[in-house]
Amino acid sequence: MIRKAIYPGTFDPVTFGHLDIIKKAKDLFDEIIVTVAVNPTKHPLFTLEERLDLLKKSLHDYENVYVDSFNGLVVDFAREVGAVSIIRGLRAVSDFEYEFQMALMNRKLASEITTVFLIPHEKYTYLNSTIVRNLASLQSDVSDFVPPAVQSAIREKFSK
Ligand code: COA
Numbered sequence: 001m002i003r004k005a006i007y008p009g010t011f012d013p014v015t016f017g018h019l020d021i022i023k024k025a026k027d028l029f030d031e032i033i034v035t036v037a038v039n040p041t042k043h044p045l046f047t048l049e050e051r052l053d054l055l056k057k058s059l060h061d062y063e064n065v066y067v068d069s070f071n072g073l074v075v076d077f078a079r080e081v082g083a084v085s086i087i088r089g090l091r092a093v094s095d096f097e098y099e100f101q102m103a104l105m106n107r108k109l110a111s112e113i114t115t116v117f118l119i120p121h122e123k124y125t126y127l128n129s130t131i132v133r134n135l136a137s138l139q140s141d142v143s144d145f146v147p148p149a150v151q152s153a154i155r156e157k158f159s160k
Pocket of ligand 1: 008009016072105106120124127128129130
């Protein structure tokens with residue numbers, strides 16, 4: 001049996017912190033589906049198609065990792081693809097309350113699916129996509145935080 005996990009998020013844009021979580025997750029499961037949330041509560045800088053494209057470009061070397069998108073409940077998508085786990089990253093204590101609440105709600109909705117928390121390298125503790133967008137909007141170099149494909153895409157966004 002292939003053990004699949006999904007890694008849901010907004011990925012606006014994908015950062016080295018996300019890639020670090022994916023690297024760890026792909027060694028624990030046979031297949032990882034990185035799934036981009038349409039997420040109507042957020043107003044992303046990158047369109048869904050752009051976020052999918054940047055993930056695909058950033059993950060082309062990863063054999064057992066696939067990219068997809070979903071609209072609706074995370075657990076519905078997990079069931080649809082036959083995943084046994086939902087991967088989430090925990091960067092700091094500040095992430096805990098939100099993540100704990102989401103994991104409990106997902107367990108209530110689908111008790112057969114287990115949330116697995118992974119801790120990224122401490123050098124990514126302070127990193128999130130908002131910081132990357134802010135730095136890029138001020139023409140600051142973001143090469144330490146995002147893969148090359150994202151670097152050029154975000155530079156282009158803010159040069160318009
Ligand atoms: N490294 C760097 N940054 C990271 C990170 C990591 N390892 N993990 C998370 N982040 C950052 C993201 O960049 C993002 O930053 P931003 O807010 O500045 O843009 C932030 O942490 C939160 O990101 P994300 O993991 O994408 O969570 P989210 O809250 O945007 O979306 C979903 C999480 C997709 C699961 C959720 O919102 C969703 O859409 N759920 C569907 C509805 C549902 O199922 N509800 C029931 C369950 S409660």
